[in-house]
Amino acid sequence: MITIEHVSKRRGSHQILTDITFTARPGRVTGFLGPNGAGKSSTLRILLGLDRAQTGLARVCGRPFAELTRPLTTVGAVLDGSGAHRSRTGRAHLRWVAASNGLPRGRVDEVLDVVGLTEAAGKRVGSYSLGMGRRLGLAAALLGDPEVLILDEPVNGLDPSGIRWMREFLRERASAGRTVLLSSHLMGELAETVDDVVVIDKGRIVSLGTLAEVTGGHRSLEDAFFALTSTSGSSW
């Protein structure tokens, strides 16, 4: 369960987020949708304690993220890229991450297998493709078999089979009762994956509800998205 309440953030004179409030529930995939620069990553970074909000509270399983002692066992997060230093091997990255949360070394090979990186585990992260970097990030997030998964643009950089794999993987996590929150600016990729939708535009929530509720009278989630956000028509 993820709860975000009245989160606002300003950077200099620029208001990045205004009164962001929504929840992501267990057993469901929640899609956090919005155009580039709408404030998706900022919201996720505040949720993870990486950035500070001026006001508001973000909680994971009822507690602020910063209060979790072994966070990997509660929350797995994949922000952009792999989150690994490029001169390490994929396996070496996962080893220090596992050690930091007191997780057994055996988990490293297990998660490498889950994301299909076993063969590339001995190569330096700097030689990874964008998609492989994303898989490594996901592997690190899965080390503690967490209740909650948070993913920023999870299908970015993945090839079509990778996208398909990611969709099925996230659906399985949700079916097992876990909470999945993912952000994306790609609507088409997501319509089949998400149960609930939160739409953000220019730092404000413009719509939220189940997929059916947000799609409403529109033909598709994509149509609804363009009708709801500032991207509609203007750039073409």
Next chain:
Amino acid sequence: MTGLVRSELIKLLGLPSAWAAIGVGLLVAPVIAFITASSSSSAGADAGFQELAFGVVGAIILGVVAVSSEYLAEGDSSTGSRQITTSLTVLPSRTKFLVVKAAALVLVVGALALAAAAATVVITQSVLGAAAPETGTGTVLRVTGVVLYWVLTALLAAGITLMTRSGILPLTILVLNTSVVSVTYLLSRVVPAANYLPDLAGARMFVHEVESSAEIAPVTGGLVMTAWVAVVLVAAVAVFRRRDA
């Protein structure tokens, strides 16, 4: 906490640049000491210890790299991905993160300094024989001074890098000042107060024959350097705790 320090050690020692720094730290002082001792007939009371003041370059690189590696962007194509995001999502307490990082750095640099100092003393003794500085309690105290100097210098480098978030500036300034042109030393020839800058004051812990207007006892020198490092670390921690990662 020990698990966290172990993780931080794996993280630091998993970097090729950290091993390059360890190599530099292990080699510079013993090699220079060997060359100096072999080529001179008379040796001063600081034979070997002068060289250990140069060998600190290895500690500087380790201190810088321990922090700058957190902020190195992953690749040319990916803009935002840095190891710091992983570090703070697996250990959200920023204070704890810094304590653990400092602990790992102190352990590695302490061991490195001890090994480099031991090697340098042994080489100086065996090459100079009777002309070498006498060994005894004094040597133990001076080696302790070397270890403290290296550890404090590494923490200073790490603290500065935490503020700049990039290793280029601190690495350039600190390494150049130690190896090529000691700006602080030249300054101390003109302004006596410069003798109390951290590198010069701290070196008094183990270098005894200094051409200088200021008399600074080893313990005083150590305390002055510690005070400098404490100020830099407090400032760096304050900045780090407040800023967006």
